[in-house]
Structures are given as C-alpha cells and as structure tokens.
Amino acid sequence: MTGTMNPSEVGVSIRTVTISIDDVDVKVPEGGTVLDGCKAAGIDTPTLCYSENLTPVNVCRVCVVELEGSRTLIPSCSRPAEEGMVIHTDSGRVRHSRKMVLEFLGSGVDLSQADDMNSWSEHYGADPDRYGPAAEKINEEVKIQDDLYIRDYDKCVLCYKCVEACGDDAQHTFAISVSGRGFAARISTEFDIALPDSACVYCGNCVAVCPTNALQFKTEWDLREAANWKPEEQTVTTTVCSYCGVGCNLEMHVQDNTIVKVTSPNDHSVTNGNLCIKGRFGWQYVQPTITTR
Amino acid sequence: MVGLATVLGAGGGTSSYQEIEETDVILLWGSNAREAHPIFFHHLLKGIDNGATMYAVDPRRTSSAKFADVWLGLEVGSDVALANTVAREIIAADLHNKDFVAHSTRGFDRLKEAVEPYTLERGSELTGVPAEAIREMAHAYATAETAQILWTLGITEHHNAVDNVLALCNLALLTGHVGCWGSGLVPLRGQNNVQGGGDMGSLPDQLPGFQKVNDDVARAKFEAVYGVELNPNPGIHLTLMFEAMERGEMKAVYVIGENPADSEADIHHARKMLEGLDLLVVQDIFMTRTAEMADVVLPAAIGWVESNGTVTSSERRVQRVRAAVTPPGEARDDIQIIFDIAARMGHDWGTPDAEQLWDELRTLSPMHAGMSWDRLESEGGLQWPCPNMDHPGSPFLHSWLWADDLEGREPAPFSALVHQGPKEQLSEKFPLRLTTGRALDSYNTGVQSGGYNSPIRYGDALDMNPADATSMGIQDGEKVQVSSARGTVEMAVRYQPDIPEGLTFTTFHFPELVDVNVMTSDAWDKRSGTAEFKAASIRVDKLKAVAL
Numbered sequence: 004m005t006g007t008m009n010p011s012e013v014g015v016s017i018r019t020v021t022i023s024i025d026d027v028d029v030k031v032p033e034g035g036t037v038l039d040g041c042k043a044a045g046i047d048t049p050t051l052c053y054s055e056n057l058t059p060v061n062v063c064r065v066c067v068v069e070l071e072g073s074r075t076l077i078p079s080c081s082r083p084a085e086e087g088m089v090i091h092t093d094s095g096r097v098r099h100s101r102k103m104v105l106e107f108l109g110s111g112v113d114l115s116q117a118d119d120m121n122s123w124s125e126h127y128g129a130d131p132d133r134y135g136p137a138a139e140k141i142n143e144e145v146k147i148q149d150d151l152y153i154r155d156y157d158k159c160v161l162c163y164k165c166v167e168a169c170g171d172d173a174q175h176t177f178a179i180s181v182s183g184r185g186f187a188a189r190i191s192t193e194f195d196i197a198l199p200d201s202a203c204v205y206c207g208n209c210v211a212v213c214p215t216n217a218l219q220f221k222t223e224w225d226l227r228e229a230a231n232w233k234p235e236e237q238t239v240t241t242t243v244c245s246y247c248g249v250g251c252n253l254e255m256h257v258q259d260n261t262i263v264k265v266t267s268p269n270d271h272s273v274t275n276g277n278l279c280i281k282g283r284f285g286w287q288y289v290q291p292t293i294t295t296r
Numbered sequence: 297m298v299g300l301a302t303v304l305g306a307g308g309g310t311s312s313y314q315e316i317e318e319t320d321v322i323l324l325w326g327s328n329a330r331e332a333h334p335i336f337f338h339h340l341l342k343g344i345d346n347g348a349t350m351y352a353v354d355p356r357r358t359s360s361a362k363f364a365d366v367w368l369g370l371e372v373g374s375d376v377a378l379a380n381t382v383a384r385e386i387i388a389a390d391l392h393n394k395d396f397v398a399h400s401t402r403g404f405d406r407l408k409e410a411v412e413p414y415t416l417e418r419g420s421e422l423t424g425v426p427a428e429a430i431r432e433m434a435h436a437y438a439t440a441e442t443a444q445i446l447w448t449l450g451i452t453e454h455h456n457a458v459d460n461v462l463a464l465c466n467l468a469l470l471t472g473h474v475g476c477w478g479s480g481l482v483p484l485r486g487q488n489n490v491q492g493g494g495d496m497g498s499l500p501d502q503l504p505g506f507q508k509v510n511d512d513v514a515r516a517k518f519e520a521v522y523g524v525e526l527n528p529n530p531g532i533h534l535t536l537m538f539e540a541m542e543r544g545e546m547k548a549v550y551v552i553g554e555n556p557a558d559s560e561a562d563i564h565h566a567r568k569m570l571e572g573l574d575l576l577v578v579q580d581i582f583m584t585r586t587a588e589m590a591d592v593v594l595p596a597a598i599g600w601v602e603s604n605g606t607v608t609s610s611e612r613r614v615q616r617v618r619a620a621v622t623p624p625g626e627a628r629d630d631i632q633i634i635f636d637i638a639a640r641m642g643h644d645w646g647t648p649d650a651e652q653l654w655d656e657l658r659t660l661s662p663m664h665a666g667m668s669w670d671r672l673e674s675e676g677g678l679q680w681p682c683p684n685m686d687h688p689g690s691p692f693l694h695s696w697l698w699a700d701d702l703e704g705r706e707p708a709p710f711s712a713l714v715h716q717g718p719k720e721q722l723s724e725k726f727p728l729r730l731t732t733g734r735a736l737d738s739y740n741t742g743v744q745s746g747g748y749n750s751p752i753r754y755g756d757a758l759d760m761n762p763a764d765a766t767s768m769g770i771q772d773g774e775k776v777q778v779s780s781a782r783g784t785v786e787m788a789v790r791y792q793p794d795i796p797e798g799l800t801f802t803t804f805h806f807p808e809l810v811d812v813n814v815m816t817s818d819a820w821d822k823r824s825g826t827a828e829f830k831a832a833s834i835r836v837d838k839l840k841a842v843a844l
Contacts, residue, residue, distance in 0.1 A: 151748075151750075151751065173341070173342075175341050198751065203752075204736060204737075205737070205750065205751060206334070238620070240618050240619070240620035242600050242601055242620060243609075243616070245488050245600045245601075246744070247484075247485070247486060247487065247488065248333070248486055248489075248609055248610045249334075249335050249484075250607065250609025250610065250611070250615055252676075255621070257621055260621050260622055261621070262601075262620070272313070272676060273335065273609070274335055277335060277338060279736070280334075280750060280752075281737065281738075284748050284750070285747070286601070286747075286748075287747040287748040288582075288744050288746070288747030288748070289601055289621065289747075
C-alpha cells in the first residue's frame with residue numbers, strides 16, 4: 004500500500020531548455036522565462052511592472068529584448084524560454100526602445116522617489132522631461148485618508164502592480180483597478196470612493212510592490228515630510244509576526260531604534276512577500292512612545 | 297491538540313501550506329481563516345484557483361465562507377452531529393477506503409454502530425443543514441484523490457472540544473485522507489508560538505518534544521542534563537488552576553505573557569479568583585489588567601522583535617525571531633528574567649544565549665535534533681520532525697499510516713461519539729445564541745492590535761440578523777442591553793445579513809469598551825481545558841428611555 008509522496012522526495016529531475024543570451028548559452032528550467040535566463044546569465048534587466056510574486060501583466064515594456072527571427076521586441080518577463088532562442092539584450096534596438104519607454108512612462112510624473120527608474124534612465128540616457136510643458140504633472144494633492152498609507156498620484160506610472168497585488172495573484176480583494184482611458188487613466192477604487200469605504204482591507208500589499216513610492220506607508224511619508232527619512236541609517240531585521248500562527252516573516256525597517264516600515268521577503272515560502280493588516284501595520288504597540296509600555 | 301494526539305500520536309497539524317495549493321477538496325470547518333489567518337488563506341485561494349472545491353462549515357456566512365463552493369451553516373455546537381452524519385453517509389454509500397480502514401485503523405465496527413442513527417434526515421434536523429448539502433460534502437470528500445480538513449476555534453472552543461476534533465479525525469481515517477502529500481488534518485494555530493509552546497513542553501503533562509513527564513526513561517534523560525530530580529506527576533491546565541484557586545489549594549500564580557483577567561470565559565469569576573491569591577506575579581510586555589492586580593510585575597522585552605529565539609508555526613515550521621529594536625526602560629529578555637530568578641533561588645544557570653539554550657533542547661528533543669541555528673537561518677525555517685542534520689524536515693506527518701508494517705505502531709483508533717450540543721440551551725429567558733470570534737484587523741483582547749489606528753475597525757458590536765433586530769424594533773447601530781445568565785453589558789447592534797436568524801456574534805477585542813467575556817459560558821472540556829467561548833445563550837433588550 005502506498006500513499007502519495009511529496010514530489011520533492013521523489014527526486015523528479017527538472018528539465019531545462021538552452022537559449023543563447025548575448026552569445027552565451029544559458030540553461031533555463033522548463034517553464035521559466037527569458038528574464039529568468041537573463042538573471043541566470045548575470046545580466047541586469049530593467050523591470051517596472053514585473054515582480055517575482057505577481058503574474059506578469061506586460062504593460063511597461065521596459066524589459067524588452069531582441070529575439071532573432073521575431074519582428075518585434077519581446078517582453079522578457081513573460082516570454083517562456085524555448086529551446087534554441089537567440090536573444091540580444093543590449094542591441095541598439097533594445098537600448099533605444101528602453102530609453103523611449105522610460106521617457107514615456109516618466110513623462111509628467113514626479114520621479115523624485117523612483118530610485119530604480121532613475122538609475123535606469125541614467126543608464127539609457129532617457130530624459131523624461133524632454134516632452135516639455137504639454138506633459139506637465141497633474142499636480143494633485145496627496146490623498147491621505149487614514150493613518151496607514153498615502154496615495155500620491157503625481158508619482159504613479161500606471162505599472163498596474165498594485166492592481167495585480169490586490170487581485171487574484173494572492174490577495175483576491177479587488178479593491179482597485181484602472182479607471183478612465185488615455186491621459187485620464189488612473190488607479191482608482193470603485194467610483195473613486197474613499198479607501199476606508201472601499202473593499203480595501205489594508206494589507207498594504209499594493210504599497211509593497213509600488214516602484215515609484217506613489218503608494219507609501221504613512222510612517223515613511225511623515226518622516227519624509229519632516230526631512231527625517233534616512234534609508235542609509237536604517238537596519239533591516241527579519242523576524243516572525245506576533246499575530247496568529249501562520250508564521251509570516253517580517254522585515255523590520257528600523258531607524259533610530261524606531262520601526263518605520265515593515266515588508267516581507269518575496270522569496271519566503273510562507274508569505275511570498277504578502278502580509279495582512281496586522282503584520283504590516285500592527286507593530287505600533289512596540290514603540291516606546293506608546294504610553295501603555 | 298489533545299484530540300489529534302489521541303488518534304495519531306502527535307499534537308501538530310499534519311500538512312504544510314504548499315499542500316493546500318495542490319489539494320482537491322477543502323473542508324474549512326469552524327474557521328474564518330480569511331480574517332484570522334489571512335496569509336494562510338492566500339495559499340488556500342491558490343488551491344481554489346487550481347481547481348479545488350471548498351466546503352465551508354460555519355454558523356456564520358463568513359468572509360471565508362463566501363469563497364466556498366458550498367456553505368454549510370450549521371447550528372452552533374452541532375459539529376459532532378454533522379461529522380457523524382458525513383461518516384454515516386460515506387459508509388452507507390460504500391465510499392470509505394476499505395484497504396486503509398482494514399490496514400491502518402481500528403474500531404471501525406464501533407464507529408459504524410455509533411454513526412448509524414445519524415441519517416441524512418436526522419443530521420439535517422440536528423444541524424439545520426440541508427440533507428443534500430451534507431450528502432454532497434460527504435461524497436466530494438470521500439471520492440477526492442486528496443482532501444484536507446482545516447479548523448480553528450470554532451471546533452475547539454466548545455465544552456466538547458476534543459469530541460469535535462475526534463469526529464473530524466474519524467472522517468480522515470475513513471477515507472485515508474491523512475499521511476500523504478496533499479491530504480491532512482490541519483488545526484490553524486491562533487498565536488505565533490502556541491505550537492512551539494506545546495512542542496517545548498509548556499503543557500501540564502509533557503516535557504519538550506511530546507515526551508511525557510510520567511515516562512521514567514524520558515524523565516531520566518532530562519534529569520541527567522538538568523542535574524535535578526523532576527516531578528513525575530503531571531501538572532494541571534489553566535481551567536483546573538482556577539478551580540484549584542477556588543478550593544484554596546493554589547495560592548500563588550506566576551503568569552508569563554497571558555492576560556487571564558481579560559481573556560478567561562466567565563470573567564467575573566476569574567478576576568475574583570486572581571484577587572484572592574496570596575501572591576500574583578506577572579511577567580509581561582504590557583501593564584495588562586492581570587498585571588494591575590499583581591503583587592510583582594516583571595517588565596519583559598517583546599519576544600518577536602526585542603529578543604532572539606524561535607517560534608513554531610501552524611505547519612510545524614520552526615523559524616528564527618530576532619531583536620530589531622532595544623526594549624524600553626527596564627524591560628528585559630524573558631530568558632534574563634527567569635535566569636535571575638533562578639539565581640535568587642540559589643541556582644546559577646550561567647548566562648547562556650538563545651542559541652545555546654536551543655542547542656541544549658536539540659540534545660533532549662529528538663524531533664528538533666537536526667535543526668541547527670545555521671540551518672534555520674539558511675533554509676527559511678524547518679518543519680519538525682527533523683531528527684538529524686541530513687534530514688530535510690517533514691512537510692507532512694503520519695506517512696507511517698501507509699507503511700506495510702505501520703512502522704511498528706498501533707493502527708489509529710476511530711472514536712464513537714454522540715451529539716451533545718452546547719451546554720447552555722436556549723430558553724425563553726435567553727432565546728438567542730451568542731458566538732464569538734476575531735476580526736481581520738484585531739487580535740485577542742486587543743492589547744497589541746489596539747496600538748494602531750485601523751480604518752476598518754468598528755469595535756465590538758453585536759451582529760444580528762436584520763430580521764431579528766427589526767422584530768424587536770432595534771435600529772442598526774442602536775445601543776442595547778445584552779444579558780446572559782452570568783452578566784449584562786451594553787453594546788451597539790450591527791445589522792449583519794450574513795448570519796442566520798437566532799444567532800448573534802461579536803468579537804472580543806475591546807474589553808475596555810465591552811466586557812464580552814462577562815457573558816460567555818464557563819463550561820469547558822475536561823480533557824483539553826478549553827472553555828466554551830463559542831456558545832452562550834443571551835437575550836437582547838432595548839435600553840429604557842432615560843428622561844432628560
């Protein structure tokens with residue numbers, strides 16, 4: 004009599020495919036993407052709408068690479084690697100396309116806290132301001148509707164990651180989506196109602212994936228407003244959440260012996276980077292300023 | 297845990313989170329995991345996305361139940377009746393796993409006899425669940441290739457908690473849905489280290505690693521390392537302690553990290569008992585209500601963020617906690633406090649750190665032996681049992697059930713159980729059923745979750761079906777008087793169409809606002825020591841108009 008074995012104990016060998024990236028042969032596990040191959044080959048690839056804990060939505064096009072035999076450039080984050088593919092990641096076409104994409108996405112957006120995007124713009128010589136006054140920022144007031152996180156629409160590049168994080172990859176809350184078309188497109192709750200009245204359950208998983216700080220923890224925003232946000236002085240310590248028995252790993256970002264932000268590692272089997280409201284925001288009782296301690 | 301340990305010999309959930317993503321049928325029974333265990337629920341939702349069918353068994357149509365294919369809204373406390381009915385239907389339809397039953401279990405004939413009266417019709421009468429829904433769940437569970445039963449306090453906070461767990465174990469044993477990848481019996485643990493606490497021997501009759509204090513061989517092993525003789529007599533659990541206080545036998549209590557003056561059922565009685573002690577010592581991170589009553593308060597550092605150590609999760613995963621901030625004022629690490637008290641009592645235990653204590657534990661608890669500090673760091677935690685350094689840890693338990701020789705163990709026993717229902721019956725005076733639970737953004741008695749401003753917190757309101765409320769002329773949000781045989785509180789009513797008529801519900805997170813446990817029942821299970829928080833009988837009255 005036999006029960007089903009744990010697949011990891013059966014010793015199934017993982018099949019791989021071989022692709023050529025910038026003239027180097029790279030093995031990628033079957034089902035893996037071209038981006039996985041780039042990572043394996045040690046090639047840094049810009050991404051915006053991609054995250055390892057989200058299904059690719061293919062909206063930003065900044066990760067495009069050239070595939071020999073393909074008329075168009077392909078998004079590396081979602082294209083499965085196929086045996087024999089010949090890929091170029093740094094051709095003139097690729098560099099030009101990435102530059103244009105960074106300029107289009109960054110145009111009219113406040114990128115002051117989009118560190119990754121800015122370093123890629125520098126790398127590719129992109130100048131998001133070159134479209135001039137017609138692309139002026141929307142200059143909208145920061146939305147502050149509670150003590151947990153803020154929304155700064157001037158900083159949004161419409162990468163859709165927050166929508167994905169709220170949707171069926173893990174959270175299944177579906178509180179936000181993209182409303183409007185063209186220049187009027189923006190991330191919104193249903194009928195743009197206030198967050199506390201929406202379906203939002205304040206897990207903060209949207210904030211965790213935002214690449215430009217358009218979604219920002221209130222603690223961080225307050226410190227930045229007070230000119231006291233000092234990432235270089237912060238320590239990050241991984242521990243386990245104190246609420247319930249699921250065992251979520253928390254990364255405690257600490258500045259001056261004060262917790263300023265909580266994240267979770269994307270690669271941990273329990274959370275895949277996601278948390279709930281208690282894990283993400285429920286740590287404030289720890290702070291010595293709370294009078295009960 | 298008592299129930300699982302009785303049947304299968306280990307007090308731990310049998311499965312890992314990854315398995316629920318790959319299972320075929322999910323019975324979520326007495327658990328609102330969407331709110332109480334949200335990140336586990338992500339794994340469960342992945343299972344549903346992958347094609348699993350979910351049945352939610354809960355008196356309330358909870359936010360978890362809304363993701364289910366079928367919601368079975370049973371009467372509070374009729375879980376044994378429902379499980380017995382499912383068992384009878386599986387047997388009557390000849391869907392049980394006969395090879396597994398013959399090889400790996402014992403007492404099938406007793407079970408068959410015990411569940412015989414629980415026909416679909418009778419089960420439906422006792423539980424209030426339509427017979428067709430019970431039949432569908434029974435057939436889906438029995439015919440699935442892999443299936444899991446998950447539960448939390450909806451099963452265990454009853455006076456017959458152990459019976460409830462045993463009834464669920466019966467179903468897994470009937471169908472062979474335990475001991476293999478994807479199938480299992482999973483109690484979701486409510487606190488970050490309630491599993492680890494039990495594993496470390498914080499149970500009245502146990503030493504670390506589920507070794508019994510009355511087992512001479514096990515005790516001798518610990519005595520050799522500790523250098524003292526250990527008491528061979530099992531201690532008593534919390535509920536019995538309160539009875540011992542009442543009889544005047546227990547005169548001193550040392551409470552570490554509990555707030556019984558707020559959390560015990562029938563709270564007035566519990567507070568009176570604590571007040572009557574000769575000595576009450578409280579070691580806590582907060583000045584809790586219990587601490588306020590104490591003769592001595594020892595301020596402690598917060599385990600998960602101000603000190604180093606390990607905690608163990610619902611999937612038996614031992615993980616490191618690490619100090620990220622330094623504790624305020626005179627608060628100190630629990631280890632230091634306890635070692636200093638030992639020193640004052642004349643025992644020098646030295647100054648070992650958390651890793652050294654862990655290594656000592658590994659020499660004494662075989663199921664932890666392979667979990668070095670380095671491995672816990674580099675492998676993202678390890679699931680017990682992990683008996684040696686080459687062992688990868690155990691995603692699921694009880695594969696012995698499928699071994700030809702059962703690895704030398706006794707077959708797992710079925711349990712013959714009888715439906716009892718809640719201790720407290722509804723009456724003319726107290727015609728409504730009250731049950732309690734958690735809300736997403738809050739936790740237990742609120743001492744931790746009260747520290748942040750949640751935009752979705754509405755406080756302890758009494759959820760009532762609008763039909764019940766309007767029949768009494770009560771408006772949504774109206775403050776009313778809620779009474780049980782033990783006490784009375786005032787609280788606001790919230791219209792909640794998702795709970796059936798006759799049932800009311802409240803959270804218990806805001807004792808400062810509303811003393812909910814004034815009303816909950818003090819009936820409890822003699823075997824596990826859990827109290828019946830889930831079933832009280834109450835009445836609701838409009839407040840008398842006050843003349844201005």
